[in-house]
Amino acid sequence: MVNFNGALFAEDSTLLTANNRGLKYGDALFETVRCVNGTVFFWEDHYFRLMASMRILRMEIPMEFTLEFLEEEIKKTIEANALGDNSVRIRLTVFRNDGGLYTPETNNVSYVIETSALDSPFYILEDGDYxxxxxxxxxxxxxxxxxxxxxxxxxxxxxxxxxxxxxxxxxxxxxxxxxxxxxxxxxxxxxxxxxxxxxxxxxxxxxxxxxxxxxxxxxxxxxxxxxxxxxxxxxxxxxxxxxxxxxxxxxxxxxxxxxxxxxxxxxxxxxxxxxxxxxxxxxx
The missing domain is CATH 3.20.10.10 (D-amino Acid Aminotransferase, subunit A, domain 2)
Structure with a gap:
């Protein structure tokens, strides 16, 4: 399941159109975060980096985009995928809404949250050839x-x-x-x-x-x-x-x-x- 603007959809659902600005212009930001047993590692740092980046790109930050709101949406997505007791990789993508060419018609945004399981709850230093x-x-x-x-x-x-x-x-x-x-x-x-x-x-x-x-x-x-x-x-x-x-x-x-x-x-x-x-x- 993926979370699109708070609603949960099957992973193979068609959510985005050909006019998506992330696709057409790279007009999007993302945070990759690690969650273990329902706790998002270093969440405040990720959140404030995202907010600062949105301001730099002149995206409109929705009133509901609080630290607590986005954390709950992440946890909701994890639970919907039955990964609550696992180590989880989360990708939160924020993109400017459709419309316009290089100059956007709006600075309002949408978001998508995706999850996938990780092997270990801890950081492990891999020895092998690299x-x-x-x-x-x-x-x-x-x-x-x-x-x-x-x-x-x-x-x-x-x-x-x-x-x-x-x-x-x-x-x-x-x-x-x-x-x-x-x-x-x-x-x-x-x-x-x-x-x-x-x-x-x-x-x-x-x-x-x-x-x-x-x-x-x-x-x-x-x-x-x-x-x-x-x-x-x-x-x-x-x-x-x-x-x-x-x-x-x-x-x-x-x-x-x-x-x-x-x-x-x-x-x-x-x-x-x-x-x-x-x-x-x-x-x-």
Whole structure:
């Protein structure tokens, strides 16, 4: 079952028309959130990111779009799919309503909530091979729009095709100044000695929720130093570890980039702290 503007429909129902602005112009935002046993991890952070993004895109925020309302709609959708006792991936998509060409006829919005089951209630660091390569055919722009979670992800789609065609697990994306920004599906962290570095939002990386939480964890961990600074491609092979973060997988270690093989000692220490932070968000 999917939730369309508060009403529940079968997954194969026809809900959207050919005039949907998310389809025609990428005029949509989405939040991917993780829910365990009826509790949405870091929900306040996701909610406020969505509200800020809607304001930036000049979408009209409905009066009923409160923190509590959207959380209840998410839980209603989970229950309708009999996933209340499971770990669940939720995608909440908000799009401007039909009408207009580039200039919309209205700034009013609709929403769709989709759910799917996850294997584990905890963030687990997968050990296996995870090789990446730089994707340099197209570049991420260094602007605020690149930091938003919009449905306009064609660069990431093309990079995914490149990775699949060449046998890579993922690709690292660069901006138009050739700085490494992020991966296809998450934020990037680089470890060198006791310093953990991640690109700043001004370089064009996604304003990720797990990025934010991990930065808080690193800053509070004795013996680790956080740097929010640009990363050049030359730094990648000189680092001790590279890892990717997002809301669903938590932390994914990169095992290989070109000829360099990486460890994951720091990533292993951080995934436990991330799980602890998620449990605190559940308790609250």
């Amino acid at each position: 090789e990446v390569e730089l994707f340099k055919d197209f570049y991420v722009n260094k602007d605020m729009l690149s930091t938003l979670k919009t449905s306009n992800k064609v660069l990431h789609v093309v990079a995914s095709v490149f990775a699949k065609e060449n046998g890579y697990s993922n690709c690292l994306l660069v901006n138009n100044e050739k700085q490494v920004v992020e991966s296809i599906n998450g934020n990037l962290f680089l470890v060198k000695d006791n310093v953990i570095k991640t690109p700043p939002l001004s370089d064009g990386c996604l304003d990720g929720i797990i990025r934010k939480k991990l930065m808080e964890i690193i800053e509070a961990t004795e013996g680790l130093e956080l740097q929010e600074a640009s990363i050049s491609p030359f730094e990648l092979q000189k680092s001790d570890e590279l890892f990717i973060t997002n809301t669903i997988m938590g932390i994914q270690s990169i095992s290989k980039y070109r000829k360099k093989v990486f460890g994951n000692t720091v990533a292993k220490s951080l995934v436990g702290k991330l799980n602890a932070k998620a449990r605190i968000s559940q308790a609250n």
